[in-house]
Amino acid sequence: MSAERVEVREKVLSANDQIAAEVRDQLAGHRVFTINLISSPGSGKTMLLERTVDLLKGSLRLGVVAGDVQTRNDAERLERHGIPVRAIETGGGCHLNARQVSESLASLDLAQTDLLFIENVGNLVCPSSFDLGESLKVVLMSVTEGEDKPLKYPAAFRRASVLVLTKVDLVPHLEFSTETAIDNALSVNPDLRVFATSSYTGEGLELWTEWLSEEVSACKRDS
Amino acid sequence: MSAERVEVREKVLSANDQIAAEVRDQLAGHRVFTINLISSPGSGKTMLLERTVDLLKGSLRLGVVAGDVQTRNDAERLERHGIPVRAIETGGGCHLNARQVSESLASLDLAQTDLLFIENVGNLVCPSSFDLGESLKVVLMSVTEGEDKPLKYPAAFRRASVLVLTKVDLVPHLEFSTETAIDNALSVNPDLRVFATSSYTGEGLELWTEWLSEEVSACKRDS
Numbered sequence: 001m002s003a004e005r006v007e008v009r010e011k012v013l014s015a016n017d018q019i020a021a022e023v024r025d026q027l028a029g030h031r032v033f034t035i036n037l038i039s040s041p042g043s044g045k046t047m048l049l050e051r052t053v054d055l056l057k058g059s060l061r062l063g064v065v066a067g068d069v070q071t072r073n074d075a076e077r078l079e080r081h082g083i084p085v086r087a088i089e090t091g092g093g094c095h096l097n098a099r100q101v102s103e104s105l106a107s108l109d110l111a112q113t114d115l116l117f118i119e120n121v122g123n124l125v126c127p128s129s130f131d132l133g134e135s136l137k138v139v140l141m142s143v144t145e146g147e148d149k150p151l152k153y154p155a156a157f158r159r160a161s162v163l164v165l166t167k168v169d170l171v172p173h174l175e176f177s178t179e180t181a182i183d184n185a186l187s188v189n190p191d192l193r194v195f196a197t198s199s200y201t202g203e204g205l206e207l208w209t210e211w212l213s214e215e216v217s218a219c220k221r222d223s
Numbered sequence: 224m225s226a227e228r229v230e231v232r233e234k235v236l237s238a239n240d241q242i243a244a245e246v247r248d249q250l251a252g253h254r255v256f257t258i259n260l261i262s263s264p265g266s267g268k269t270m271l272l273e274r275t276v277d278l279l280k281g282s283l284r285l286g287v288v289a290g291d292v293q294t295r296n297d298a299e300r301l302e303r304h305g306i307p308v309r310a311i312e313t314g315g316g317c318h319l320n321a322r323q324v325s326e327s328l329a330s331l332d333l334a335q336t337d338l339l340f341i342e343n344v345g346n347l348v349c350p351s352s353f354d355l356g357e358s359l360k361v362v363l364m365s366v367t368e369g370e371d372k373p374l375k376y377p378a379a380f381r382r383a384s385v386l387v388l389t390k391v392d393l394v395p396h397l398e399f400s401t402e403t404a405i406d407n408a409l410s411v412n413p414d415l416r417v418f419a420t421s422s423y424t425g426e427g428l429e430l431w432t433e434w435l436s437e438e439v440s441a442c443k444r445d446s
Contacts, residue, residue, distance in 0.1 A: 008231045040263040041347050041376060042368025069348060071375050092378060094317065094348040122376070124264050125292060125317040125346050144367040144390065145265025152294050153264060153345070155315060167367065173396050175423075200398075 016130055019098035023105065023133025030110035032063075033212075033219040034118065036132050038156050039140035040149075041122030044166040046074045047199040048140065049117055053081045055209045060114040060216055065104045067096040067121045074119060084108055095127040096120050102133075114216050124149070128156040135219065136161040143167050143174060147181040150188045157188045162195065164208065169198040239353055242321035246328065246356025253333035255286075256435075256442040257341065259355050261379050262363035263372075264345030267389040269297045270422040271363065272340055276304045278432045283337040283439060288327045290319040290344045297342060307331055318350040319343050325356075337439050347372070351379040358442065359384040366390050366397060370404040373411045380411045385418065387431065392421040 027034050037045050046066070053062055066075040067088040075087035086104040088096060101118060108116075118134060120127040128137070139160035141149055144167060150157040157163065163185050171178060182194055195211070197204035250257050260268050269289075276285055289298040290311045298310035309327040311319060324341060331339075341357060343350040351360070362383035364372055367390060373380040380386065386408050394401060405417055418434070420427035 005231055005235060008228055012228060040265060040345070041372055042263060042365070069376050069378075071371070073371055073375060092348075094346075121348070122263070123317075123346060123348050125315075125344070126349065142265070142367060144365060144393070148294070148296055149264055152296060153292050155292075170367070170393065170396060173393060 013129065016098045019102055020131035020133040023098055023102050026102075026105065027110065027116070027133060027135070030113065031220050032110055032113050032116050033216045034116040034134045035162075035212075036118045036120060036127075036134035036137045037140060038120050038124070038127045038137055038160065039122065040124045040142070040145060043122070043140045043142040043145065044199055045119050045122070045140055046077055048164065048166060048197065049078060049119060050081060051199045051202070051205055052117075052209060052212070053078065053083055055205060056115065056212065057081065057083060060213065061112055063108050063113045063116045064119065065096075065101055065108075065116070066119045067100070069093065069121055084113075090121055094121060094123050094125075095130050096132060097130050098132050114220075115212060124153045124156050128159050135215070138162040138164060140164045140166050141181070141185075143171050143176050143178065143181070147177055147184055150181070150185040154188045157185050157192065160189070160192065162193045162211075165194065165196045167198060167200070168196050168203055169201045236352065239321045242325055243354035243356040246321055246325050249325075249328065250333065250339070250356060250358070253336065254443050255333055255336050255339050256439045257339040257357045258385075258435075259341045259343060259350075259357035259360045260363060261343050261347070261350045261360055261383065262345065263347045263365070263368060266345070266363045266365040266368065267422055268342050268345070268363055269300055271387065271389060271420065272301060272342060273304060274422045274425070274428055275340075275432060275435070276301065276306055278428060279338065279435065280304065280306060283436065284335055286331050286336045286339045287342065288319075288324055288331075288339070289342045290323070292316065292344055307336075313344055317344060317346050317348075318353050319355055320353050321355050337443075338435060347376045347379050351382050358438075361385040361387060363387045363389050364404070364408075366394050366399050366401065366404070370400055370407055373404070373408040377411045380408050380415065383412070383415065385416045385434075388417065388419045390421060390423070391419050391426060392424045
């Protein structure tokens with residue numbers, strides 16, 4: 001990468017960090033626990049959110065900001081579950097940035113939100129470099145992607161606090177060791193909390209939503 | 224995106240295009256048919272290449288340039304199949320560029336190569352913008368990723384000449400319509416040639432390798 005390009009990249013990241021800090025302050029002011037979901041395309045971010053929303057919407061006030069390169073498909077799927085959703089179409093952009101999130105928040109009632117999900121663009125590389133002002137990052141990985149992904153794409157796993165392994169109902173049909181995959185993830189980031197889930201059968205979703213509820217409570221207490 | 228950032232991006236793309244044109248000339252000079260494989264992480268690029276190499280190495284002289292964000296895992300898997308492999312570790316970079324490919328070619332014997340595979344970084348967004356001097360792009364999509372991916376990540380499907388649908392052995396365990404997925408891909412790019420494959424069962428690999436062999440023959444005739 002040329003010196004000029006590195007310099008521009010640093011300026012862009014630094015401008016992004018400044019807006020992300022403002023977003024973080026804004027969310028903290030309203031005690032909104034916010035997670036930034038990162039994964040490859042097709043790892044099951046939207047389906048996990050659909051199931052999670054159904055399990056939690058009776059007890060928590062939820063919101064979603066859904067990013068996509070093109071189409072509003074994900075946002076439309078989530079809107080059907082009766083919660084406020086804002087779509088961001090990046091028009092080719094490979095990750096969300098803090099400005100896009102900040103603009104989306106302007107039309108959400110944060111005073112009436114306990115838990116906000118930001119569904120990033122499907123990409124296991126670029127989104128992990130951009131702070132969006134979230135409370136923490138959650139990386140998803142489908143069992144169909146193979147056990148080695150944490151080693152090959154370490155930044156997303158290193159910067160996340162939580163790994164949600166998805167589609168575990170397919171394990172019997174694959175040559176895939178859940179234990180090896182989790183070992184690989186922990187070798188990159190020993191502090192990762194891991195949930196093994198299937199949005200299809202519901203396996204693991206109770207533990208995942210209990211954890212989310214506890215984090216929301218802690219966020220209310222700490223703020 | 225700021226005007227300054229757009230300008231730098233254009234400069235980078237134009238510098239890349241110039242090197243890509245040189246790579247293309249070099250490959251044409253040796254009549255090497257070259258494909259650039261693009262997909263999400265975990266779509267099965269490496270496993271498709273392993274099977275393809277085993278089926279073709281008796282009749283064609285093969286080579287691979289294997290890109291990864293981190294690790295040389297893919298290159299090492301392919302080397303076991305007894306063909307020349309060059310690894311490119313991008314160290315966080317989200318796509319291969321023409322300079323990296325050009326440098327890798329310096330140590331490959333192109334005069335002794337009929338068919339060269341370039342396995343791009345696992346990313347369905349960024350790699351599609353960077354010409355590597357290939358004969359054509361092949362986009363892979365696993366059936367586990369869902370039918371809507373061509374609509375949500377259209378650039379990769381628009382710029383590819385071929386779609387290889389992978390892991391079709393898993394369809395009976397999924398809510399996935401192969402027909403809808405292919406219709407979506409063709410709606411983005413009506414000229415796409417489509418192969419439905421399973422590297423696990425071998426389904427579809429004969430048609431895929433026959434097509435590759437025909438393209439290699441055409442490349443020899445036309446050059």
